Amino acid sequence: xxxxxxxxxxxxxxxxxxxxxxxxxxxxxxxxxxxxxxxxxxxxxxxxxxxxxxxxxxxxxxxxxxxxxxxxxxxxxxxxxxxxxxxxxxxxxxxxxxxxxxxxxxxxxxxxxxxxxxxxxxxxxxxxxxxxxxxxxxxxxxxxxxxxxxxxxxxxxxxxxxxxxxxxxxxxxxxxxxxxxxxxxxxxxxxxxxxxxxxxxxxxxxxxxxxxxxxxxxxxxxxxxxxxxxxxxxxxxxxxxxxxxxxxxxxxxxxxxxxxxxxxxxxxxxxxxxxxxxxxxxxxxxxxxxxxxxxxxxxxxxxxxxxxxxxxxxxxxxxxxxxxxxxxxxxxxxxxxxxxxxxxxxxxxxxxxxxxxxxxxxxxxxxxxxxxxxxxxxxxxxxxxxxxxxxxxxxxxxxxxxxxxxxxxxxxxxxxxxxxxxxxxxxxxxxxxxxxxxxxxxxxxxxxxxxxxxxxxxxxxxxxxxxxxxxxxxxxxxxxxxxxxxxxxxxxxxxxxxxxxxxxxxxxxxxxxxxxxxxxxxxxxxxxxxxxxxxxxxxxxxxxxxxxxxxxxxxxxxxxxxxxxxxxxxxxxxxxxxxxxxxxxx
Numbered sequence: 001x002x003x004x005x006x007x008x009x010x011x012x013x014x015x016x017x018x019x020x021x022x023x024x025x026x027x028x029x030x031x032x033x034x035x036x037x038x039x040x041x042x043x044x045x046x047x048x049x050x051x052x053x054x055x056x057x058x059x060x061x062x063x064x065x066x067x068x069x070x071x072x073x074x075x076x077x078x079x080x081x082x083x084x085x086x087x088x089x090x091x092x093x094x095x096x097x098x099x100x101x102x103x104x105x106x107x108x109x110x111x112x113x114x115x116x117x118x119x120x121x122x123x124x125x126x127x128x129x130x131x132x133x134x135x136x137x138x139x140x141x142x143x144x145x146x147x148x149x150x151x152x153x154x155x156x157x158x159x160x161x162x163x164x165x166x167x168x169x170x171x172x173x174x175x176x177x178x179x180x181x182x183x184x185x186x187x188x189x190x191x192x193x194x195x196x197x198x199x200x201x202x203x204x205x206x207x208x209x210x211x212x213x214x215x216x217x218x219x220x221x222x223x224x225x226x227x228x229x230x231x232x233x234x235x236x237x238x239x240x241x242x243x244x245x246x247x248x249x250x251x252x253x254x255x256x257x258x259x260x261x262x263x264x265x266x267x268x269x270x271x272x273x274x275x276x277x278x279x280x281x282x283x284x285x286x287x288x289x290x291x292x293x294x295x296x297x298x299x300x301x302x303x304x305x306x307x308x309x310x311x312x313x314x315x316x317x318x319x320x321x322x323x324x325x326x327x328x329x330x331x332x333x334x335x336x337x338x339x340x341x342x343x344x345x346x347x348x349x350x351x352x353x354x355x356x357x358x359x360x361x362x363x364x365x366x367x368x369x370x371x372x373x374x375x376x377x378x379x380x381x382x383x384x385x386x387x388x389x390x391x392x393x394x395x396x397x398x399x400x401x402x403x404x405x406x407x408x409x410x411x412x413x414x415x416x417x418x419x420x421x422x423x424x425x426x427x428x429x430x431x432x433x434x435x436x437x438x439x440x441x442x443x444x445x446x447x448x449x450x451x452x453x454x455x456x457x458x459x460x461x462x463x464x465x466x467x468x469x470x471x472x473x474x475x476x477x478x479x480x481x482x483x484x485x486x487x488x489x490x491x492x493x494x495x496x497x498x499x500x501x502x503x504x505x506x507x508x509x510x511x512x513x514x515x516x517x518x519x520x521x522x523x524x525x526x527x528x529x530x531x532x533x534x535x536x537x538x539x540x541x542x543x544x545x546x547x548x549x550x551x552x553x554x555x556x557x558x559x560x561x562x563x564x565x566x567x568x569x570x571x572x573x574x575x576x577x578x579x580x581x582x583x584x585x586x
Contacts, residue, residue, distance in 0.1 A: 004057040004313050006049035006118045009545060010350065014357045015041045015110060018529045024361055025108045030368035036108065048115045051091060055084050056122035063125045063263020064420050073251040075203040078263040081126060082206035089159025094130050098137060103154035113360040116302050120309025124424045125263030129162055129201045131302050135295040136163025136213050142294040143283035151242055152211055162207050166196040166214040166269060176215060177224035183216040183231055183279060191276030192216055192233055195268065202267030203252040209244045210235040214271065214279060215288050222286060230288035231279035233271065249277040260423030297381060300389035303432045307396025308352040310425035314403030315345040317418055321407050341402045347556040348399060351522030352392045358525050359384045379454040383446045390438035391518025393428035400425050439510035443495060452496050459489055462524045469527060472534055477527050480557035484520050487568040491516055494571055508575035516567035523561050526553050
């Protein structure tokens with residue numbers, strides 16, 4: 001069975017040559033003393049690749065076949081996971097992009113993004129633990145008091161403790177306004193009572209403490225989502241020295257039996273079944289959703305990376321099998337349709353990686369760049385996030401399914417491990433906001449709120465790349481990008497006009513628009529890499545790596561970008577067939 005090997009050449013090419021991290025990020029005051037550049041990239045990605053390949057990848061099948069279990073109010077995690085968690089913490093990976101003032105490494109989000117891809121490609125179920133911890137830490141860093149930051153951040157950033165997000169209830173999925181968990185004031189703290197479901201890594205004994213962030217309502221809270229507050233609820237209450245002490249009244253009731261990510265304990269969590277779970281207000285009363293949304297951009301970027309990670313792992317397994325499996329006297333990698341599937345996987349993986357990494361840079365500049373640039377960069381990342389989360393997880397499902405198909409009948413047999421990628425990635429289009437919610441957010445909030453201004457800025461950047469492609473003689477890429485861009489400009493104008501007349505009709509087209517946007521943005525960033533590769537070859541660099549970059553982009557131009565035209569055709573139809581269809585006919 002093939003193992004996962006991080007595509008270090010592809011990753012470093014993006015970080016150092018296409019995105020030029022040393023110039024774009026290394027000059028910012030936040031990162032000026034870190035030596036951002038090829039040497040740092042090689043060191044960080046190299047060590048990450050060793051951990052992902054040597055430690056995490058062998059656990060992927062272990063976690064799948066020996067899932068987390070819950071009994072007597074405690075979770076037992078999969079064999080090997082606790083030791084891997086300790087190694088992850090010892091390597092400083094939990095807080096790789098977190099502030100050094102609170103125990104983090106202080107590196108750019110770009111490096112955190114690359115690490116996140118590797119963890120998810122190696123074992124997505126395990127990777128959810130550091131993902132949730134960094135989200136909890138970001139919320140505390142953004143909204144906590146100085147005392148709360150001192151109590152919790154360093155432990156979360158160093159991986160001594162982990163964190164969770166507790167939002168969903170049985171009657172409150174995406175509609176959090178109807179949640180029933182209550183918080184009763186008790187002097188300097190609150191007593192939390194209620195039950196949460198689908199809590200990822202809700203309980204385990206791999207670390208000394210778990211810091212739960214819990215949404216609940218105060219007794220006099222306004223109705224709906226305006227009345228939600230956010231609370232810090234530790235598994236173990238802290239003693240006078242800040243160490244875990246008395247057990248809090250929060251326990252796992254059960255672990256869900258899921259389609260995939262079996263190694264990740266997805267818990268039903270009970271708060272306050274006995275004396276009440278002690279919680280501490282994070283931020284202001286009735287501002288819980290605003291506090292939670294602080295970490296949504298980062299969280300949704302990382303869910304998009306789960307789509308990429310699973311697809312990269314599936315691709316590596318599929319291409320290894322295709323080189324070995326003989327049919328008709330030759331390895332099946334020589335069969336045209338198998339080659340089509342593999343190249344579809346490879347080109348889309350490279351496009352997803354290019355888009356995610358480029359927007360990690362945008363996120364860093366929006367936070368730490370010159371003041372004059374931050375507003376525009378924040379508008380761009382806000383626009384990009386629903387595309388990254390939605391498009392990349394949809395594509396992740398397609399590519400992991402292709403991975404099964406390349407294996408043929410053996411892909412449908414669990415022993416090969418090909419099907420696990422498909423099962424694991426299926427959740428990504430559902431959690432952190434379903435992809436329908438992402439599409440609606442892209443259209444209804446990110447596009448409409450500024451009349452398409454942020455999107456127009458991206459269109460201008462794509463047009464500039466298209467001109468560079470034409471000037472460089474990359475005519476196939478230039479023509480394909482020009483056509484896809486023109487279609488997207490038209491779709492954008494159509495939807496802005498339609499939304500003003502019939503928001504419901506426009507929302508019915510939002511998913512097609514999100515997918516059209518993803519294929520265009522992914523192709524744009526992939527072609528930026530082709531420009532760099534072509535320039536290296538024109539300079540006389542004799543390296544097949546660069547020729548492959550151009551060839552991969554050419555395949556994307558001819559086989560993938562035409563999908564934009566199909567989405568544009570649906571959008572041009574104005575969705576009348578959808579909105580006029582009677583619900584009782586469904």
